[in-house]
Amino acid sequence: MIYTSLAGELQSLVKGSIQINEPMRKHTTWKIGGKADLFLNPSDKEDIRQAVEFAREKAIPITVIGNGSNLLVKDGGIRGLVIKVGRGMAKITIEGTSIKAGAGALLPELAVFACKNSLGGFGFAAGIPGSLGGAIVMNAGAMNGCVSDVLQSIVVLNERNQFEVLTKDHLNFAYRTSNLQSRGLICVETCWQGYAKDQWLIEQETKEYLAKRKAAQPQGFPNAGSVFKNPEGDFAGRLIEGCGGKGLRVGDAEVSSKHANWILNLGRATAQDVLILIDHLKQMVQERFGVLLQLEVKVLGED
Ligand SMILES: Cc1cc2nc3c(=O)[nH]c(=O)nc-3n(C[C@H](O)[C@H](O)[C@H](O)COP(=O)(O)OP(=O)(O)OC[C@H]3O[C@@H](n4cnc5c(N)ncnc54)[C@H](O)[C@@H]3O)c2cc1C
Numbered sequence: 516m517i518y519t520s521l522a523g524e525l526q527s528l529v530k531g532s533i534q535i536n537e538p539m540r541k542h543t544t545w546k547i548g549g550k551a552d553l554f555l556n557p558s559d560k561e562d563i564r565q566a567v568e569f570a571r572e573k574a575i576p577i578t579v580i581g582n583g584s585n586l587l588v589k590d591g592g593i594r595g596l597v598i599k600v601g602r603g604m605a606k607i608t609i610e611g612t613s614i615k616a617g618a619g620a621l622l623p624e625l626a627v628f629a630c631k632n633s634l635g636g637f638g639f640a641a642g643i644p645g646s647l648g649g650a651i652v653m654n655a656g657a658m659n660g661c662v663s664d665v666l667q668s669i670v671v672l673n674e675r676n677q678f679e680v681l682t683k684d685h686l687n688f689a690y691r692t693s694n695l696q697s698r699g700l701i702c703v704e705t706c707w708q709g710y711a712k713d714q715w716l717i718e719q720e721t722k723e724y725l726a727k728r729k730a731a732q733p734q735g736f737p738n739a740g741s742v743f744k745n746p747e748g749d750f751a752g753r754l755i756e757g758c759g760g761k762g763l764r765v766g767d768a769e770v771s772s773k774h775a776n777w778i779l780n781l782g783r784a785t786a787q788d789v790l791i792l793i794d795h796l797k798q799m800v801q802e803r804f805g806v807l808l809q810l811e812v813k814v815l816g817e818d
Pocket of ligand 1: 544578579580581582583584585586600618642643644645646647648649650651652653654655656657695696700701702703738739740741813
């Protein structure tokens, strides 16, 4: 396809910026990934609506990403249009104990905003580097809470390319999952419900929580957090460690020696390196413990 002329046509419809052949490693925390044919940074939800209509008319596949902190993009890149719900859609406002935020705002920004406004319930969000849209898809969370505890409703672009409000009970939240993605919906706005809490107390709890995370998590190399979901009643990291998986390396992809469920990019890791390592770890855990690990990270693109 001639993406230069398509990019020009799309640019005449949207306010946000468009790139051709955009390296996806610039948009993933793993710093891995081939090029996207077309890449849109929307300025607002109307940009997304226009872009989706345009892509559907031209039969161009669409991929939506947030902050890329749970993504493995393959080395061949992504065909079609990638829409990054990010900085153009990151405004946060408050009404009483209710917070409204664009889906491109980040979880730590939501946590800081809630704290400044003396609202409790958002402590878990402080250390997770995802956008609100991505966090809702994943039902992101940590030891002290998760998205579904405090989310009230969202605005999505639906299958008919219309904006629609969905309350949280329509999202089938479960451990690290919701039905947002399987229904092909794009989250554009979010609404959260907190409760009044002393600001000083929130600050102290957040400090302690972030210090605990820092002590437990590998630092210094690009990664995507936990690679596998924890199987019920167990921890993927414990199982991988139990098979001697810590420190295993393929190319520049290495299983962290601090946390066995994290794979680090030591410099020039490719998606292929990571995928080989993932297969190897799955096989080891299955042979040793009879448990089939499920990926938490989402794999996008082609080889
Ligand atoms: C250092 C580190 C620590 C982490 N710690 C945690 C943790 O404690 N707990 C936890 O749960 N996760 C953790 N993660 C993983 C990750 O941050 C979360 O899964 C996060 O919610 C992903 O959000 P994102 O915006 O980066 O989404 P992306 O990785 O960009 O996308 C994730 C999925 O959501 C889809 N998507 C993204 N935005 C939208 C949208 N607006 N509408 C529709 N679909 C969308 C994408 O297509 C993709 O399938 C960690 C990651 C890192 C790198």
